[in-house]
Amino acid sequence: MTSWKGRRFEVTVGPVAHGGHCVARHEGRVVFVRHALPGERVVAAVTEDRGGSFCRADAVSVLSASPDRVVPACPVAVPGGCGGCDWQHATWDAQRALKAAVVAEQLSRLAGVTMPVEVEALPGGPLNWRTRVRMTVDGEGRPGFFAHRSHRVVPVDDCPIAAPGTVDEVVSRPWPPDSSLTIAVDATARTHVAVGDAPDEVAVERAVRREWRVSGFWQAHPDAADLYAELVGEWAGLSEGESAWDLYAGVGLFAAVLATRVGPSGSVMAVESHRPAAVEAAGNLSDLPQVRVLAGRVEAVLRAGEGPDPSVVVLDPPRKGAGRQVVDAIAARGAARVVYVACDPAALARDVATFHGHGYSLTRLRAFDAFPMTHHVECVALLER
Template identity: 80%
Template sequence: MNSWLGRRFEVSVGAVAHGGHCVARHEGRVVFVRHTLPGEHVVVKVTEDRGGSFCRGDAVAVLAPSPDRVPAPCPVAAPGGCGGCDWQHASWAAQRALKADVVAEQLRRLAGVTWPVEVEELPGGPLRWRTRARLTVDSAGRPGFRAHRSHRVVPVTDCPISAYGTVDAVADRTWPAGAALTVSVDALADTHVAVDGEGGGVAVERAARREWRVSADGFWQAHPDAADVYAEVVEGWTGLEAGESAWDLYAGVGLFASVLAEQVGPTGTVMAVESFRPAAVEAAENLADLKQVRVLAGKVEAVLRAAEGPDPAVVVLDPPRKGAGREVVEAIAARTSRRVVYIACDPAALARDVATFRSEGFTLEKLRAFDAFPMTHHVECVALFTRS
């Protein structure tokens, strides 16, 4: 079959799919189309074709627009432009509805669970929320973002979804070609810039009634309200009592471990596990006043295989985008934990782990989804599992 790369043709657009695109069909093949919305009739330009049953493309002309279509607030959020935002051409309400459809579809297809999903707003609106951004410098020394599924750098002078003090603080300067920039603005409104992982100092953040010190290029939630919201959900769902034990897996700098420590009190225990050693060091420093917390650095799978002490009454886990995986879920299920609170940044990974938890005797009891990444296809979910 000849490659369709560069071809243009008209399609009627179908349902949204995971990844920031919609599904269309042409001459017996599936076409994953960006920059469109369900129900639209568009002209597609094929941008990637590796053969097989599908290809990828951009909507380069909209012949029949959706009523949910709006002007994109960023000039490079367009075909051939920045790959960071997926839904700038959709109203904010429509973005949340699309994300809800994706989460529900992944749960249904991968976990066999039918669940009504509503994606909740976080405060502040869909713009200027991102307090942490990663940029790449092009050959001319200009910072920018990668194009979609490409190493090509799209230079920017601003970013409408990024908070003031981030992208605008580095866009007017020339940087070493090829450098990676991590720029953040913390709770004190101080800007931190790390170049290739060096410099930037320590950011001060506030969440869960505590102050946190985090490396400028370390992990912290990009949305300024996300950490507090997730901590509140975890606190409300654990049902922990004083003197009990709990685990915080993929603990980062210790946010959820602090919540668990307050609940179990000085007579309880919390084991926090983080594989990235610098983050584990920061967790130990941030939680030094909570003597009931023990921070372990190591891969979660390996730590759980060797874990001693009482079984946790509750396990909280916030795995990376790929999810926890079968080995970790089985290790949790082998204990007598009555509840598991799972924070997920990828609907497909969540759904796969939901299926594994169900096969291990757990029931999905609650699920909340949050639009912590407006204008992008990303969505954060928090799920509660209980023993069946």
């Protein structure tokens, strides 16, 4: 069939879909439309068409606007502009409702689970929250962000969702052309900038009444780490002397919480594949002898039969999810409860379906708007056998 790329046509926008767009239909094909809201009538300009049953488009003109539509806070959060934010054209309440609909739909379609979903706001509002940012430098040395589904760099003078001490610290001066920047402002208000493949500087973060040395991943929202850790500790339901696993442990945040619950007579096995993070976890948790930190891929560590059988497993996998191999291994070791921290609702739903096959039920779920203005949403789920 002839590609529709570049075509423009009017469509009525349907429901939200996972990924920061809404679903419309035109001449028998699905059109995934960005910069639109459910119920709107828009002019859609096709930006990508690889054939088949669907194409992608931007809403370049709004003919009938949703009452939830607002003017974006950022001048480049528009069709053809920065691809970092998906929902700046919606009120904050509407953004959370859209994300809740996505989580509920993914659980229903992929896991057969029907449950009400509310996406909870974190403190501080939808702007100036992002304490960790990755930027790309264009050929003229100007830092910016990629356009949506593109390697074209959109230079910026500011970023409304970035915390002070991040983007504002780097946009006023040139950088090595075609390089990348990793920027973080830590709990001491110190800004860290790594250029290209240079190792990230060690930042100091604070959560669960402890101080953390971090050179890699840490939650971008300043309130997220404490909130998730508190919930993980509560839902783990551990008692003195029990055993727990913290898989994809990072620098040890959840392992610390689990350690306080099992006490000196219990045990926590923390597994992290990124060796520098595992080294930092061991240092961060050196005062907790009941924690054993293992560096290695989770699949390999579990296949080797490491650690005592756990009462509880905490999972915080990357965006692709834990996957069948890890879920099967957890079930084989007899864990009674799994607390699953998920940054992608589709991956969560797929893993929930696999856990269901082993006799686990999804009994509790909380979702958080830890990434305002974007389509991303964080979920914490409790599965019980």
